[in-house]
Amino acid sequence: MTAIALPLVQKTQSKSQWQVIWEQFKKQPQAIFALFVLLALYLAAFFAPFLTPYDRQETWVLEGVRYQAPTKVHFWGNGRLQAPFVYATTRKVDVENFETKFIEDTTQKFPIRFFASRGEPYRLFGILETRVRLISVENPARLLILGSDGTGRDIFSRVLLGAQISLTIGFVAVGISFLIGAVLGGLAGYYGGFLDSLLMRFAEVIQAIPPFFLLIALSALIPSLLPPEQYFFGVIIMLGLTSWMDLAKAIRGLVLSIRDQEFIVSARALGIPEGRIILRHILPNTSSYLVVLGSITIPGAILAETGLSFIGRGVREPGVSWGLMLADITQNGVSGLNLHPWALAPGWYILVTIVAWNVLGDGLRAAFDPKKRR
């Protein structure tokens, strides 16, 4: 028998699910932009000790610094363009409204130093011990890019160092709640019956406690004398423990719909152990949905941390987080707030972060949704 001439088929590489999603995602410029904004924020947080001129608790409060306005960086001096420099400032109290003002002393000029050593040593990437900072100036000049807070500390440095906490908390807490949600939701959906109703009722019972008050109650369980790093860890666990319920319900619904499909039935017929079926066959099928759910849950966790820290039940001094920085404003009295609006900076950082996460989440949702494909 001679070979049958097959019709010439154009060889097309079929795309994997993730390739299709990535293509759909790329078609949304706002989501790409949000992704870059988030990348920039997370990179800035990661390199914070290097990017910041000061340490998180470095203060000039003893020199009377309180809500000093952002330092002006000059490029023009002696009638020509120069390397950037700042002037030292002298303190002056306004007799009209008792606000402290800082006047530039133009006789004392300090160039901005790049890659100079300053302050306490820190570990870059967690290994390299160094004192090199991207920008700094020599005393007595102060390089306050976003001004100082009510306790005389540099807001810019604190915003970046606080980002390390405020930004990671979302990731890690959502990771914990995913773990709990996937296990409990997976079990409930796969086994159904009594276990299902038990776990789902349990989730409902937790949800009947207003989440914010539940967090406040749980925060009392963290020993208040813990060092800031461990205390922060406690806050993360707390956030994770209180946010898994919706995830578990969603995963349960997904597992329920996948459970009776043919490939699972055949896996069962092959005698594959049940744990392996859940882990290797069912949960991966929920992954695209989980990515979307994650991008929606993370901003919620970030907001929860800032809110808790704001009322003093989250991150504590000497730690620093965006919520804690906003708490500093109210603790120092809001009466002159309009005179030092730069102190609101951490709030704007929260806004940008949450908006970016939300836009990214919407973009992912559109990319994953077959109905919305273009």
Added chain:
Amino acid sequence: MLLFIAKRLLNIPIMFVLSTLLAFMIIQAGPGDPAQLQAFGADRYGQREVDRFIVEFGLDQPVMVQYFQWLGRAATGNLGRSLESGHEVSQTMRVPVTNSLILAGSSLILVFIIATFVGVYSAVFENSPFDRLVSAGSYVFLGLPSFFLAILFVALILELGWRGIRIFPIGGMTSNNFDDLSSIAQVADIAWHLIAPVLCVALSQVALYARLLRSQMIEFLADDFVRTAKAKGLSSRVVYFKHALRNALIPFVAGIGGLLPALIGGAGLVEVVFNYPGITGVMLSALQVKDFFLFTGLVSVSILILIVGNVIADVLLAIVDPRIRYQ
């Protein structure tokens, strides 16, 4: 329908008991822990007072025993005694709980009104400049933590005050001369103080619900029954608000159950910024001084509010959506 309502009502005590039990166990491990209470309370309240308190309420007994004792007392309206002030907890709680309910309730109404109008109009005029403005604005308001919005409000009010324009008071719930005012003026005074916090609480939630309503409306506006209604010659207002909106409201009403905890929680942070005498402030100070029964009382009342609110939302949903049949 009646059976459905009865069933849901029956659910209230069960959920209440289970949730308060969970909350009780958490609180027991923290501020209610007798060892902690003794160590902390001895300085503040005196050793004898703390010992008497622990014996009086059986705080040295196992958690389960304590809980059912507490529940038994709670059933008769006795929520224990405040360790700090010595007053009955149910007395101490009355004012802050009422205040918080006023704040959350007013915000709920405001969310409903604004979200309905914004949602309907941005759906009807889809992709118009108004719609685009709303959708950009909703991203911003979703990203603003309620307490930061409140701080911004305070800054704005201060700045305007600096320029001689007094719009809203900044803190508290009443003016200094409140007691001298007539009862009508007192209500007006409270309303005056409420405007700023209510706006702050409502605005962040409006964004979410306006978006939800918009997407629902867009779906229904493309439906056949809307076209039929238009073809019958009904005015567009009737078509939008009676035909399309009635359908689009269904998931919205279902969402109100979820709105309540968000409002109670979100309101809490706004309360702190505006110094509003609500639940959160009392709760935080109770936690600070380990006022065990006051804290437990506040948590359980908020649980009750939440559960009842959810049931009301369920029943409303059944009324709004005739397709739902309940056996």
